[in-house]
Amino acid sequence: MSEGNGGKPHQDIRGMAYQMRASGARLITIVGVDRGDGTIELIYLFDRNGDVEDRRFVVEAEEEVDSISDIYAGATNMERENMDLLGMRFKGLEPGLLLVPGKSVKAPLRKRSEEGT
Amino acid sequence: MSRTTIIPIGPQHPAFLEPLNVSLELKEERVVGATLNLGYNHRGMEHALSLDYKKSQYLVERVCGICSNHHSAAYCQTVEAIYGVEVPERARIIRTITMECQRITSHLLALGHIAEVVGYENLFMQCFRERELVMRLVNEITGNRVHYSTNVIGGVKRDIDAAMERRIEDVMSDLRPRLEELHAIFSRDSTFVKRTKGIGKLTREQAIDWCVVGPVARASGVAQDVREDGFAAYDRVRLRPVVREEGDCYARTMVRMDECLRSVDLIEECLPLLKEGSVVLSVKGHPSGEGISRVEAPRGELMYYVKAIGKLQLDRVKIRTPAFVNVPAVQAMLPGARLADVPVITVSLDPCICCTDR
Numbered sequence: 001m002s003e004g005n006g007g008k009p010h011q012d013i014r015g016m017a018y019q020m021r022a023s024g025a026r027l028i029t030i031v032g033v034d035r036g037d038g039t040i041e042l043i044y045l046f047d048r049n050g051d052v053e054d055r056r057f058v059v060e061a062e063e064e065v066d067s068i069s070d071i072y073a074g075a076t077n078m079e080r081e082n083m084d085l086l087g088m089r090f091k092g093l094e095p096g097l098l099l100v101p102g103k104s105v106k107a108p109l110r111k112r113s114e115e116g117t
Numbered sequence: 118m119s120r121t122t123i124i125p126i127g128p129q130h131p132a133f134l135e136p137l138n139v140s141l142e143l144k145e146e147r148v149v150g151a152t153l154n155l156g157y158n159h160r161g162m163e164h165a166l167s168l169d170y171k172k173s174q175y176l177v178e179r180v181c182g183i184c185s186n187h188h189s190a191a192y193c194q195t196v197e198a199i200y201g202v203e204v205p206e207r208a209r210i211i212r213t214i215t216m217e218c219q220r221i222t223s224h225l226l227a228l229g230h231i232a233e234v235v236g237y238e239n240l241f242m243q244c245f246r247e248r249e250l251v252m253r254l255v256n257e258i259t260g261n262r263v264h265y266s267t268n269v270i271g272g273v274k275r276d277i278d279a280a281m282e283r284r285i286e287d288v289m290s291d292l293r294p295r296l297e298e299l300h301a302i303f304s305r306d307s308t309f310v311k312r313t314k315g316i317g318k319l320t321r322e323q324a325i326d327w328c329v330v331g332p333v334a335r336a337s338g339v340a341q342d343v344r345e346d347g348f349a350a351y352d353r354v355r356l357r358p359v360v361r362e363e364g365d366c367y368a369r370t371m372v373r374m375d376e377c378l379r380s381v382d383l384i385e386e387c388l389p390l391l392k393e394g395s396v397v398l399s400v401k402g403h404p405s406g407e408g409i410s411r412v413e414a415p416r417g418e419l420m421y422y423v424k425a426i427g428k429l430q431l432d433r434v435k436i437r438t439p440a441f442v443n444v445p446a447v448q449a450m451l452p453g454a455r456l457a458d459v460p461v462i463t464v465s466l467d468p469c470i471c472c473t474d475r
Contacts, residue, residue: 026341027328028411029437031422045409045420045437050345052409073449074328074442077155085163098156098474108164109433 013044016055017068017075020046027072028052032082034061036111040086061110064089085109119144124456128157132234132460135470139447139463143456151451153444158474167431170196170404170423171270178264180436181471183226186219187414188436189268194348195410195421196270200400206350207394208272213350214285214387215258215265215273216412217380221251221292223415224332224373224380227467228303231370234460235312240302247295254288257281272397282388289381296381300374313366317450317462320364327446330439331417332376333466335360336368343413354386366465373467403427416440416467438472 020027025048033041035058042065044055059065067090069076079090080097087107095101099108122143128136136157142150162180166173177192178185190212197204204212229244252262259265259275267273277285303309319329324337334341335358342358344351359375361368405427411420417439424432443466450462 024325026325028418028420029422029435029442031433031435033424033433033435043422045422047341047418050341052411054409072328073326074445077441077445096156098159100156108161 011066013042013057013066014068014071016044017071020044020048020053020055021071023048025053027068027075027078030075030078030082032086032088032109034086034109034111038062040088042082059088061087062089064091067091067093069093121149126459126463128154130460132464133468133470134230135468137444137468137470137473139451139459141451141456141459146456148451148454148456148459151448153448155444155470155474158470160475162475163434163436166192166434166436169429170425170431171429173431173434174269175264175266178266180475181438181469182263183223183469184219184414184416184419184472185263186215186265186268187412187419189265190216190349191410191412191414191419191421192423193268193270194412195408195423196404196425197400198410199404199406199408199423199425200270202271202398202400204272205395205398207276207391208396210350210353210387210390211273211275211277211396212268213354214277214384215255215267216349217383217387218251218255218258219265220380220415221377222248222255223467224377225251227373227415227464228299228370228377230467231313231366231461231464232303232309234464235309237306237309240299240306240309243299243302247292247299250288250292250295254285257284269397271400272395274397276396277391282391285384286388289385293378293381296374296377300378303370303374310367312458312461313370313465314363316366316458317454317465318364319446319450321362323446323449324364327449328442329417329446330442331413331415332359332369332372333443333446334417336372337364338362341418343411343418346411348410348412350387350390353390354383356383366461369465369467403429414439416443416469416472436475438469438475440467440469440472444468444470444473 025046028045031043083095084099124141127138138154140152225248229241232240256262259267321338404425420437422435
């Protein structure tokens with residue numbers, strides 16, 4: 001796996017996605033990891049010529065993040081999954097892919113202060 | 118002027134083995150739009166798997182009952198990468214054999230399923246009859262038919278002795294002509310061909326856009342197969358990924374059919390590679406660090422991300438199953454299709470909702 005970009009500001013997400021799409025890279029997934037300090041690390045994983053490459057961004061848990069669903073149609077559900085499980089917000093997308101907003105447990109993969117992990 | 122009608126297909130529908138809902142927008146008999154609704158089978162597996170990394174090597178198989186062995190292989194590979202250990206060669210070969218056995222059982226299930234929705238019930242029965250040979254073989258190799266529970270962090274739990282090697286050889290010899298017979302039916306039967314050729318097309322560009330993987334991608338001309346990474350013992354065998362260009366239901370079916378025969382080749386190639394040696398190494402201490410690993414499951418690339426923190430609990434487990442990216446692509450395949458073809462198109466994706474929802 002490549003070194004990634006060490007957590008750039010999220011305003012660069014769309015530029016990065018355009019660049020990867022133009023280079024023929026396939027989007028594998030978007031991993032959201034709660035860092036436990038009110039921020040979430042978004043790891044965009046790509047397959048380029050058989051190698052896995054990552055691009056990392058650190059975002060505030062509550063802020064609205066640019067969506068790349070118009071660059072990769074397959075990103076839509078990846079982003080919506082992060083909305084459901086981590087309580088994130090992506091521009092132009094609604095939660096409710098896997099959970100029912102208002103009925104299901106809210107953001108189950110977010111760290112709670114009483115939990116160590 | 119015809120009106121637009123909305124028809125919900127699923128979550129409970131005779132064509133689907135698991136709950137998913139496709140909301141169809143129709144103009145008379147033609148689909149003009151489709152929206153996929155998921156989440157009927159969400160079980161919070163990623164949270165459950167992060168509670169105890171040791172128990173998770175077994176729990177992870179419960180994500181899916183069809184590609185269970187691939188889930189445990191991918192999970193164990195990821196944790197092994199964090200430990201920085203190399204699994205004994207004999208264990209890698211055994212993992213390859215069981216993964217290829219599971220590819221055959223999974224593909225025969227998918228082939229039987231599409232035969233059934235096309236209306237060819239005795240072909241469905243024939244697929245499941247041949248599948249049973251491998252199900253029983255796997256039961257003899259691992260002690261289990263569905264959740265093999267043979268992969269552990271550091272290798273495999275059960276070895277294959279000389280008698281079992283002969284037994285595998287015999288079953289493969291028995292299976293090959295049966296698969297060739299199935300191949301002839303799927304490729305030449307006029308009813309099946311008419312119901313699948315030119316139906317539910319996904320172009321190469323759409324396949325890349327929707328990030329699809331496995332037989333769905335390969336049937337649309339995208340030549341990607343994670344086995345070429347050489348995980349387990351795939352660096353020791355001759356891989357010849359099956360790629361077709363048509364992108365329709367027929368191509369997806371034939372990729373799976375051809376892959377069954379390739380899996381028999383791979384299993385037969387693996388057997389002479391088995392040399393004396395241990396099948397598991399022990400690892401000490403709790404893992405710490407981040408790992409990403411992937412395997413080629415029957416439905417395509419299966420990826421695991423694990424972040425370990427030197428405790429029994431894991432900080433994060435993320436599973437990107439092949440079905441999670443393949444199933445949504447049905448929204449690109451359905452517009453323009455006839456209503457009667459919707460079950461065939463959906464089933465041609467080999468949808469696994471256990472994997473999609475987790």
